Amino acid sequence: MDIQSIKNRFGIIGNSPELNYALQVAAQVANTDLTVLIIGDSGVGKEAFSSIIHSLSSRKHNPFIAVNCGAIPEGTIDSELFGHERGSFTGAVDARKGYFETVNGGTIFLDEIGEMPLGTQARLLRVLEAGEYIRVGSSKVQKTDVRVIAATNKDLLQLVQQNKFREDLYYRLSTVPIRVPSLSQRKEDIVLLFRKFAADFADKYKTPSVQLEEDAKTLLLTYPWPGNVRELKNIAEQISVLSPEKTISAKELSRYLQPYSNNRLPAVVAHQNQQEFQNEREILYKLFFDMKKDVNELKKMFLEVLQNPAVAEQNPTFINNLKDLKSGHESFQALAQPMHIDLPAPVSIQPQQGVPITIGVDNNIHDHEEVEESLNIMDKEKELIIKALKKHKSKRKDAALDLGISERTLYRKLKEYDIEEL
Numbered sequence: 001m002d003i004q005s006i007k008n009r010f011g012i013i014g015n016s017p018e019l020n021y022a023l024q025v026a027a028q029v030a031n032t033d034l035t036v037l038i039i040g041d042s043g044v045g046k047e048a049f050s051s052i053i054h055s056l057s058s059r060k061h062n063p064f065i066a067v068n069c070g071a072i073p074e075g076t077i078d079s080e081l082f083g084h085e086r087g088s089f090t091g092a093v094d095a096r097k098g099y100f101e102t103v104n105g106g107t108i109f110l111d112e113i114g115e116m117p118l119g120t121q122a123r124l125l126r127v128l129e130a131g132e133y134i135r136v137g138s139s140k141v142q143k144t145d146v147r148v149i150a151a152t153n154k155d156l157l158q159l160v161q162q163n164k165f166r167e168d169l170y171y172r173l174s175t176v177p178i179r180v181p182s183l184s185q186r187k188e189d190i191v192l193l194f195r196k197f198a199a200d201f202a203d204k205y206k207t208p209s210v211q212l213e214e215d216a217k218t219l220l221l222t223y224p225w226p227g228n229v230r231e232l233k234n235i236a237e238q239i240s241v242l243s244p245e246k247t248i249s250a251k252e253l254s255r256y257l258q259p260y261s262n263n264r265l266p267a268v269v270a271h272q273n274q275q276e277f278q279n280e281r282e283i284l285y286k287l288f289f290d291m292k293k294d295v296n297e298l299k300k301m302f303l304e305v306l307q308n309p310a311v312a313e314q315n316p317t318f319i320n321n322l323k324d325l326k327s328g329h330e331s332f333q334a335l336a337q338p339m340h341i342d343l344p345a346p347v348s349i350q351p352q353q354g355v356p357i358t359i360g361v362d363n364n365i366h367d368h369e370e371v372e373e374s375l376n377i378m379d380k381e382k383e384l385i386i387k388a389l390k391k392h393k394s395k396r397k398d399a400a401l402d403l404g405i406s407e408r409t410l411y412r413k414l415k416e417y418d419i420e421e422l
Contacts, residue, residue, distance in 0.1 A: 001056065003023050007023070010048060014189030014192060014193065015189065016185070016188055018179075018181035019186055019189065025178050026053050027052075027056060029176045029178075030052070030053045030054075030055075031058060034176050035128060035147070035149070035172065035173055035174075036050075036053060036177075037150050037156075037176070038149065038150070038178045039151070039152060039153075039178065039180070040151075040181070040182065042228065042230075043183075043227045043230035044181070044182055044228045045180060046111065046151040046153075047066055047111060047151070049180060051064070054109075057147070059106050059107055059147060062103075063103045063105070063107075064106055064108075064109070065103050065107075065108055066109040067099060067108060067109065067111065068112055069110055069112045069114075070111075070112035070115035074117045077117065077120050079092075079136050080098060080099060082098040082135055082136060083095070083097045083101055083136065084136035084137050084138075085135055088135075088137020089137065092137070095135075100127060100133055100146050104146060105146070106146065106147070107146070107148075108146050108147070108148055109149045109151070110124075110149070111150075112151070112152060113156075113173065114165060118164070118165075118166065122166065124169065125169045127148070128148060128173070132144075156174075183229055183231075183232060191220060191221075194212065194220060194235075194236055197233050197237070198210050198239070201236060201241070205240060207241075207246075210236075210239055210243060210248050211247050212247075213247060213249045213250070215249060215250035216250045216252070216253045218250065219254065235257065381413070385403065385417065385419060388402050388403050389419075396410055396411065
């Protein structure tokens with residue numbers, strides 16, 4: 001079946017090269033049993049592509065089911081997909097077949113596959129590799145012959161790097177990837193789609209079809225369409241029902257569009273700054289832990305020197321260890337200085353042949369007291385909050401933005417640390 005016939009049969013509007021290529025790949029892979037991964041932003045029509053693949057396949061007379069993995073609770077998704085035995089968990093009063101059993105011989109469309117829990121991912125991988133699954137609460141292996149089509153609006157490779165998605169499952173799913181273009185990538189189709197939606201709603205509501213003036217068409221093309229085709233359809237329906245005029249100008253059209261392009265850019269920049277601050281804070285916390293470990297080792301060395309001054313002469317690596325700790329302290333101090341964090345003074349090491357090492361202590365002291373600056377994260381967090389409030393003159397909104405947290409979280413921290421308004 002050629003591309004135009006597919007468009008006519010399934011109501012696909014548009015002539016962009018990206019859309020035509022995606023339809024071509026779907027038509028070529030339809031008559032095979034290969035697993036397909038449909039990739040695209042929310043609202044581009046990924047489920048329509050799954051229907052196209054199933055309808056053009058040899059399984060077209062067998063069942064087809066679409067499952068939204070993000071809409072099923074984590075505790076029940078295994079039961080929904082693979083079924084369960086009676087008494088396998090609380091509430092399982094009867095045995096139940098899962099989708100992979102009821103759709104045997106057909107096609108299952110797993111939408112939002114990136115939301116699937118890791119445990120369920122392992123079960124799905126077994127189905128894809130061997131066509132086998134086990135009901136929840138059972139030990140009996142069952143067979144199934146189901147073609148899997150998955151879809152996602154997330155970057156699965158990024159989720160793999162974050163250990164939120166199995167790498168082996170990713171490569172097993174993406175045997176044939178199909179990328180559905182977003183509406184902003186197929187601008188030549190926007191006006192055509194609007195006309196089609198406007199005509200459909202005019203017929204549905206028995207009203208004259210709305211027409212767009214040239215400046216309104218230009219506005220449609222410049223709008224970013226974050227909701228893609230779904231958003232465009234909603235706009236067409238709103239105008240068809242609510243607009244008193246049937247010839248739409250740009251001014252009239254702008255009333256129905258979200259001010260996305262005007263007010264989102266500062267939010268993105270703020271998010272980037274917040275992310276950078278978050279990364280710096282995580283690095284600082286790690287250095288706190290490393291430094292605390294070094295301080296504990298340094299205390300142990302101090303005690304050895306105080307109890308046995310000859311230990312340095314007997315152990316040539318002792319001085320080198322102290323120098324390494326001193327160097328690490330100086331590096332950490334250089335990093336922390338721009339963030340206004342006070343650190344202990346560096347250790348002074350001046351070894352002489354035959355003379356006991358003195359590290360900030362009197363040789364005549366027999367009893368000593370260990371004084372250590374607190375490296376508790378909560379103390380440092382409290383200190384940063386106080387400094388941020390002082391910096392922004394007690395304006396909690398600005399202080400929260402500077403700290404990279406929400407104003408609500410800042411309010412909770414003020415209560416938690418008993419910090420009074422400055």
